[in-house]
Amino acid sequence: MAVRKVLIANRGEIAVRIQRSCRDIGIETVAVYSDADRNALHVRYANQAFPLGGNTPAESYLRGDLIIQIAKQSGADAIHPGFGFLAENGKFANDVIAAGLQFIGPSASAMATMGDKLAARAAMIKAGVPVVPGSLEAVANADEARKQADEMGYPVMLKASAGGGGKGIRVVHAADEIESAFKTASGEAQSAFGDGRMYIEKFIVKPRHIEIQILADRHGNVVHFGERECSIQRRHQKLIEEAPSVVIDQDTREAMGNAAVEAARAVNYESAGTVEFLWSRGKFYFLEMNTRIQVEHGITEEVYNVDLIAQMIKVAGGEKVDHLAGRHPRGHAIEVRLNAEDPENNFMPSLGVVDNLRWPGGPGVRIDSGVYPSMEVTPYYDSMLAKLIAYGSNRQEARRRMLRMLQELHVGGVKTSAGIALNVLQSEEFIEGNYDTGFLERYMEEERHHGIGEEAPDDLEEIAAIVVAMHRQRAGKRRAVSSGEGVADSWVSAARREQHSRGN
Amino acid sequence: MKYFIESKSGRTFEVEVTELGGEAMSVTIDGREISADFIDVDRRGQYAAVLDWRSFAASIEETDEQHLAVNIAGESFMMTAFDERERAAQAVAGQGPPKAELIKASMPGLIISISVAVGDELSAEASVAVLEAMKMQNEVCCQGGGVVVEVLVAVGDNVDANQPLVRLAPPEES
Numbered sequence: 001m002a003v004r005k006v007l008i009a010n011r012g013e014i015a016v017r018i019q020r021s022c023r024d025i026g027i028e029t030v031a032v033y034s035d036a037d038r039n040a041l042h043v044r045y046a047n048q049a050f051p052l053g054g055n056t057p058a059e060s061y062l063r064g065d066l067i068i069q070i071a072k073q074s075g076a077d078a079i080h081p082g083f084g085f086l087a088e089n090g091k092f093a094n095d096v097i098a099a100g101l102q103f104i105g106p107s108a109s110a111m112a113t114m115g116d117k118l119a120a121r122a123a124m125i126k127a128g129v130p131v132v133p134g135s136l137e138a139v140a141n142a143d144e145a146r147k148q149a150d151e152m153g154y155p156v157m158l159k160a161s162a163g164g165g166g167k168g169i170r171v172v173h174a175a176d177e178i179e180s181a182f183k184t185a186s187g188e189a190q191s192a193f194g195d196g197r198m199y200i201e202k203f204i205v206k207p208r209h210i211e212i213q214i215l216a217d218r219h220g221n222v223v224h225f226g227e228r229e230c231s232i233q234r235r236h237q238k239l240i241e242e243a244p245s246v247v248i249d250q251d252t253r254e255a256m257g258n259a260a261v262e263a264a265r266a267v268n269y270e271s272a273g274t275v276e277f278l279w280s281r282g283k284f285y286f287l288e289m290n291t292r293i294q295v296e297h298g299i300t301e302e303v304y305n306v307d308l309i310a311q312m313i314k315v316a317g318g319e320k321v322d323h324l325a326g327r328h329p330r331g332h333a334i335e336v337r338l339n340a341e342d343p344e345n346n347f348m349p350s351l352g353v354v355d356n357l358r359w360p361g362g363p364g365v366r367i368d369s370g371v372y373p374s375m376e377v378t379p380y381y382d383s384m385l386a387k388l389i390a391y392g393s394n395r396q397e398a399r400r401r402m403l404r405m406l407q408e409l410h411v412g413g414v415k416t417s418a419g420i421a422l423n424v425l426q427s428e429e430f431i432e433g434n435y436d437t438g439f440l441e442r443y444m445e446e447e448r449h450h451g452i453g454e455e456a457p458d459d460l461e462e463i464a465a466i467v468v469a470m471h472r473q474r475a476g477k478r479r480a481v482s483s484g485e486g487v488a489d490s491w492v493s494a495a496r497r498e499q500h501s502r503g504n
Numbered sequence: 505m506k507y508f509i510e511s512k513s514g515r516t517f518e519v520e521v522t523e524l525g526g527e528a529m530s531v532t533i534d535g536r537e538i539s540a541d542f543i544d545v546d547r548r549g550q551y552a553a554v555l556d557w558r559s560f561a562a563s564i565e566e567t568d569e570q571h572l573a574v575n576i577a578g579e580s581f582m583m584t585a586f587d588e589r590e591r592a593a594q595a596v597a598g599q600g601p602p603k604a605e606l607i608k609a610s611m612p613g614l615i616i617s618i619s620v621a622v623g624d625e626l627s628a629e630a631s632v633a634v635l636e637a638m639k640m641q642n643e644v645c646c647q648g649g650g651v652v653v654e655v656l657v658a659v660g661d662n663v664d665a666n667q668p669l670v671r672l673a674p675p676e677e678s
Contacts, residue, residue: 167640184617184634184641187616188641191616191636344512344582345610346642346643346645348610348611348642349611349637349638349640349642351611351612351665355548356548356549356550356563379611379612379613379637379638380638381638382638383638403578406578407577407578408578409578410561410563410575412548412549412563412565413565415580418578419578419579419580422578422579460576460577460579460581461511461513461515461581462517462533463553463555463558463560463562463576464511464562464574464576464581464583465509465511465517465519465533465583466517466519466531466533466538466540466553466555467542467551467553467560467562467564467574467576468507468509468519468564468572468574468583468585469507469509469519469520469521469531469585470521470529470531470540470542470551470553471551471564471572472505472507472569472585472587473505473507473521473523473529474542474544475569476505476587477523
């Protein structure tokens with residue numbers, strides 16, 4: 001039965017993104033919000049809005065029972081979970097269905113298999129999808145981990161079986177690091193997922209992170225929309241993504257696409273999903289499947305001219321996806337994640353009130369955002385403020401557009417990832433497309449010695465110094481004027497402005 | 505007024521600004537004169553600057569009068585700026601003994617672990633604790649280092665932004 005009204009069980013940028021697709025296909029939206037999000041855009045853009053109370057996720061967006069109750073009360077016939085929060089919670093998906101509503105996403109059993117990295121590896125091996133060599137069962141403790149790692153040879157990856165989003169993962173380079181890595185990663189996984197089980201994989205040296213977008217309906221059709229290159233990341237948090245990847249030719253795209261389709265079939269997948277691969281020297285290995293829409297889905301939408309959110313809703317209403325098969329990427333898209341964080345201070349989250357917000361515009365510009373002027377960035381939620389997406393007819397055009405976007409952009413009040421992204425996009429490695437998942441950390445390590453801003457035109461720092469001096473002079477004068485020490489000759493300034501405009 | 509400006513990358517600039525009446529100013533940087541037209545767009549730190557006929561959109565955020573962040577065309581610069589009087593005062597104040605360091609939480613969060621105890625000697629940028637906030641576990645590090653004299657929080661504590669965590673005495677001269 002076709003979906004008519006969707007409750008969006010999320011907040012911020014992704015909630016707004018889902019609302020936009022709903023509007024585009026004529027579907028009503030219901031928002032839910034925490035106390036901290038009363039003023040948020042996703043509340044203001046919705047047709048209906050209901051409070052969840054509280055501030056922390058546990059007090060608000062993780063309250064599945066309350067959200068289902070609100071969905072029924074509001075007359076919604078489906079729930080879109082977005083990403084994070086309840087998106088990969090099988091119990092929630094089952095509860096939604098048991099309440100007589102559509103869950104816009106895969107089945108709980110597909111989530112369970114793919115959400116448990118060990119079960120997923122077993123299913124992929126059975127389906128003939130290549131996986132990274134490593135343990136097939138959970139390792140009991142740090143000692144056991146060290147034994148297996150010693151046999152495998154360092155470096156190795158310690159991974160939480162329940163992990164995702166970069167939590168509960170550590171690279172271990174030598175035996176003496178494994179105990180503390182095991183403890184912190186396992187502790188992180190226990191606190192984030194309530195499951196501290198860990199396993200070990202061989203560390204693939206200098207891999208690229210390349211993922212395939214798939215879409216499946218409930219009639220057995222699975223299609224793929226090619227790859228996204230997501231190797232510009234730090235501590236498994238992606239910063240810049242692009243589609244297509246410079247290292248993937250059409251044959252490899254089809255091979256990886258088919259592997260991803262097989263992976264989805266192996267768990268009877270329905271809805272949009274992403275199969276992540278490690279790619280190294282022409283070979284690819286299954287890493288994990290994310291059973292939800294992903295942050296970076298927008299670049300795929302741009303190069304495949306498809307609205308994945310709208311397709312998810314249509315699939316949940318029983319529509320087929322076979323007419324979308326066999327498409328090829330057109331042009332190039334680059335995404336930069338605008339996070340409230342401080343790259344000069346180890347990417348620590350930066351809290352504050354957003355001020356002086358200036359968005360870029362013009363051709364090829366897409367902004368998926370949940371930010372507004374005077375919004376408070378709180379410690380309760382993820383630090384991602386917005387996604388900037390540049391589209392061009394080729395990679396060079398997309399890259400130049402993103403540079404222009406980052407130059408036009410201004411976000412005051414909090415520190416953001418925009419500056420480091422601007423520098424990375426101008427690096428030789430990025431321009432040549434010659435990078436791997438270790439690139440950003442190496443780049444930051446080098447940057448530490450001379451500071452961000454090194455790649456600006458040589459005299460931009462000098463310009464900044466002049467601006468600072470003039471700003472201080474003005475501020476000092478304003479104080480003097482307000483305390484009655486001087487009087488501004490307004491006609492002089494007016495005359496000077498006039499002269500200036502003629503001179504231009 | 506003359507300003508002494510230092511960027512985070514370590515470059516220093518001497519900028520002299522002379523009032524010509526009204527909003528007009530003449531500017532020299534390191535002795536070189538440039539034409540400057542400098543308009544405060546919205547009184548919120550947004551400036552339209554034309555310097556030697558090159559145009560810049562600049563944004564300034566002040567931590568305080570002397571510590572400022574400048575954003576021009578997407579590039580950020582952290583600057584310290586002292587005028588002549590402040591510099592003279594600073595020269596006098598700067599002659600004391602090295603200062604003790606107080607390590608603070610950079611944001612509200614939960615203390616997951618503490619890796620130092622009273623008496624530990626820390627090198628620069630050493631990790632002292634792990635703070636969980638915004639779903640991520642972040643290491644809290646000292647800056648200059650020193651000897652731990654006091655640990656002010658315990659594992660499991662919820663801390664506020666800028667709450668002191670660990671106090672260091674200056675490293676011993678060897």
